[in-house]
Amino acid sequence: MLVALIVGTLRMAAKPISDPDSWWHLRVGELLWSGEITLRRTGPLSSFATEPWTPRDWIPQLVASALERSFGLPGVAWLFGVGLVAFIVTAYLVARRQADPLPAALVTGLGFLGAAGSLSPRPQIVSFVLLLVFVGAWLQSAQDLRPRWWLIPMTWVWASSHGMWYLGVAIGILSVIGIVLDRRLAIRRVGRLFLVPALSLVAAAVTPPGPTLLLAVVQTGDKWEFVTEWAPPNFLSLTPAASMLMVALVALIWARRGTRLSWHHLLLLLLATAMVLMSGRTVAAGAAILIPLLAMTLQQVLYDRPPHRLVPQETQSLWAASALAVATLALLVPRTSAVAGSVPxxxxxxxxxxxxxxxxxxxxxxxxxxxxxxxxxxxxxxxxxxxxxxxxxxxxxxxxxxxxxxxxxxxxxxxxxxxxxxxxxxxxxxxxxxxxxxxxxxxxxxxxxxxxx
Structure with a gap:
């Protein structure tokens, strides 16, 4: 099932680039490479764009622009395919920590479907991959009560890749609150865990654009009404419907089982539900948060025991399928993605x-x-x-x-x-x-x- 899903991503990636926003990301990358703009001294893309702006996506913009300069648009399409494979592999590994292979693969497929509407050749795909990493890391911290300090430099990378980095900090704060409410850890001993999201904010503030990055989301909020992605989701569409199905499955199974709920899991479910309901753009974020929650829920229903550990053969097969997909994509995109799509x-x-x-x-x-x-x-x-x-x-x-x-x-x-x-x-x-x-x-x-x- 998982291999079939990875192979299926080839059809998504091996197409002409047609996302309207992909182009200005490439242009910003070009301007950064040329030095016409910098991470602290930006400029307008046209004389009609008069507002100052804060670079939020500079790492993927530089990478995509470099690939486009070396390999043309096929290089950008290949990078998109790598992002899709990274999402699937990360989703499965995060789900696999909470469930055996069958429920983990099922949830990965459903989660991919729920996120597919926002998986495009743009920097935001980095957010959805890292969101999976952060949710998985905090679920582990809730079990062993050990802080994952590596999330702090990871936040620096995320904040330099896409504006949705604040969700990683929010998950950390909610996780610490949930751990306290679950009485897993006394308030006086919670400081080390809370340092992770607190220092993650500091990490975002010391990215090259500086502390202005912390306010970038608020500064542009008045323009969301003009962006279709920020409109409320249409639940008659496939991807929002799949994400809402994940919410419903988790909530209904928890309610029917009648067991005592973990505050940590409940807070994550509430955050995921808010993301699914908020806008079309955040549906994918909700799906990513729901993947490990639904995996652990199905594990309880199907087996009612802890999941088996990952075995070497399992990971080797996963990496082999991923490498084969990426290599195959490199052969396909020069024929399928050399010309821009949906433009004159x-x-x-x-x-x-x-x-x-x-x-x-x-x-x-x-x-x-x-x-x-x-x-x-x-x-x-x-x-x-x-x-x-x-x-x-x-x-x-x-x-x-x-x-x-x-x-x-x-x-x-x-x-x-x-x-x-x-x-x-x-x-x-x-x-x-x-x-x-x-x-x-x-x-x-x-x-x-x-x-x-």
Whole structure:
């Protein structure tokens, strides 16, 4: 079952890169390598992005950009596949500490399904892998009451890889509270355990961006409403439904068994449930937390005894399957992922011929790709909302819908070119009311120019 799941990830990774946010991550990596921006001195990706921002994903951005520079987009696709395999292997090993192979494999598959909606070629995949590591480590600390000091430098790595690092600290704090409530450890002796999440905060504060990283999430919270990922999850969709099924299974089995619950496990379940309910983006985080909880629950139902230890043959088979999958992926991606997906590649020549520095009225989903593929163009918007004011985003949304004042917005941008969805109200208004001329179209997008050009 596990090998089949690992092989199945090849189909996810061996595709053209099409996630809209992957592109601006690659562009930031390029700018970091070139020295045009640094971890303490950032700059706008376009003249329309006027807000200061804090680097939160610089390690995976540098790695992905280096692979892209050496191997092209197949290198990025291969890195994504490595991340998927890492998630599956980590999930199984964490679940395996709590259950025998069968329930561990079942839960790994269900957890992967619950997280799949957010597993994309972006730095956030690092968060989901490390979240599994942190949950597994704290479950072990709850059993032997020993602090895992290595979680502190691991937090530094996490805080340098993705903005969801704070969940690792939250799990540590909740775990310490749960251990105290379970009366496993007297309050006066809990200090050593509490030092782990406390010093983890310090570790995040001493990353290259400095203490501003601690407030980065709060500073950008006013823009979440514009990001689809932060909208409430749709439980008619497969991945949120799978995660909620995991919540229901744990809760119902605990209730039916009628045994005394551990506060530590209950607090983790509450955190996972909050993540699943919070937004589409956090569903995967909830699934990751639920994997070891559901594994231990199924172990109690199926066997009602502690799990058998991992045996060498088991781990050897797991690593062999992983290595084979990664090697196979390296052979596949040059044929399947060499060209960007879901973008107007046929318009590359026309876009490259535009005057350097031209302001471009672009579709939101294309902003990151334009930063990466055509960095000399001055795009109006992209998915990196940290760099824009709320007012700028609202004005753009209104203009794309041809709302009141859309023509004034076009004049204010100074744009003489536009790359928009062919059926968008703004594209229609530009051609029908302002006589903009169509230059070309591809993948449902149309390139327009001002009639004076």
């Amino acid at each position: 590649n046929d318009l590359n020549n026309e876009l490259a011929s535009l005057p350097q520095g031209s302001a471009l009225l672009n579709d939101y989903a294309l902003g990151g790709w334009l930063h990466w593929r055509h960095p000399d163009l001055d795009t109006v918007i992209d998915g990196f909302t940290d760099g824009y004011t709320v007012e700028a985003i609202e004005e753009y949304i209104s203009a794309v819908g041809a709302g009141p004042g859309w023509d004034e917005y076009v004049d204010e941008t100074g744009a003489r070119y536009a790359l928009l969805q062919e059926e968008s109200p703004l594209a229609y208004a530009l051609t029908q009311q302002l006589s903009w001329v169509e230059v070309g179209e591809d993948e449902g997008y149309v390139l327009l120019r001002h009639p004076s050009r």
